[in-house]
Amino acid sequence: MSIYALNSLTNNAPLLNVNSRRKCMKKILITSLAALPAITFAAGHSSATTHAFTGFNLGLGAGISSFRLPLYITSSGGQTDVSESSTSWAAEAFAAYNFQWTQHWLTGLQLNYQYNANDAVSRSTTVNHFMPQHLWGGTVRLGFAPSSSHYFYAEAGPEWLRMKAPAKENNVSLGTLNYTKVGYNIGLGMVQKLSEHFYAGAHVNYYGFSSKTLSHSSTVTTKVKTNLLNFMLDIGYQF
Structure with missing residues (x-):
């Protein structure tokens, strides 16, 4: 070079x-x-x-309420078992907060009000336990999300029940007593997202309440133990 x-x-x-x-x-x-x-x-x-599921939620629901009422009446004629059941429509409103802490698991708190329009349990000569029922309560929820579009959950919590109990003896009215009781609510359900904020859901819940004795007069008392099984469809909005 x-x-x-x-x-x-x-x-x-x-x-x-x-x-x-x-x-x-x-x-x-x-x-x-x-x-x-x-x-x-x-x-x-x-x-x-x-x-995907973290946030505040508001929603409404409607469905079916199945009502079981073990009812015993003690009057001047002795004790009578007049236990009955009925099924009718129900409606609810709820507010909740969910927190998704992993890709698949979430927890939540929910407050709810429910109106059950069950038929009256009627005995023309003894006692009528009229519906509707009003329920207020809260639940703790544990959910599993297979994807970011839906999840399944189990829930449990306390529930407060209010209903009316008019009574008669020999076709004579004995007035109306309010029946209130604190019990429990357990349920299973699922939620499906429809859009970024709207979702649909379905759930089945069992409500149990211990027995309560109501004194309508010196000769008429009733012992009531209420059980409910509800199936509901919901629509909700997540903020």
Whole structure:
């Protein structure tokens, strides 16, 4: 190699190094920009999955209430078992807060009011336990979410029941007593998202209340033990 050629290569070496670095940086930039949408989508998808059900909820529901009333009447003629059952419609309103603490598990607290329009249990010469029933309560919920669009749950909590109990003896009215009792509520259900904020749900709940004795007069008393089995469909909004 001639001295001239060697000098030419030596003098252009910095330029060659600069061009190589520029090409390398350009490749890195293009690769990073191409990967950015995928990284952003993955991060957003992970966040949506983990927190899809976290937030406050308000909703309404309607369904069927099956009512079982073991009822014993003690009057001047002795004790009579007049236990009956009925099925009618029910409606509810609820407010809740859920927190999804892993990709698949969540917990929640819910407050609810329910109106059950069950038929009256009627005995024309003894006692009438009239519906509707009013229930107020709260539950703690544990849910499992297979995906970010739906979850299944179990719940349990206390429930307060109020109903009226008019009584008669020999077709003579003895007035009306309010029957109130604290019991429990256990249930299973599922929730399906319809959009970012709206969802639909279905649940079945059992309500149990211990017995209570009502004295209508000196000769007429009733012993009541209320049990309810409800199936409800809900529509809700998550904030």
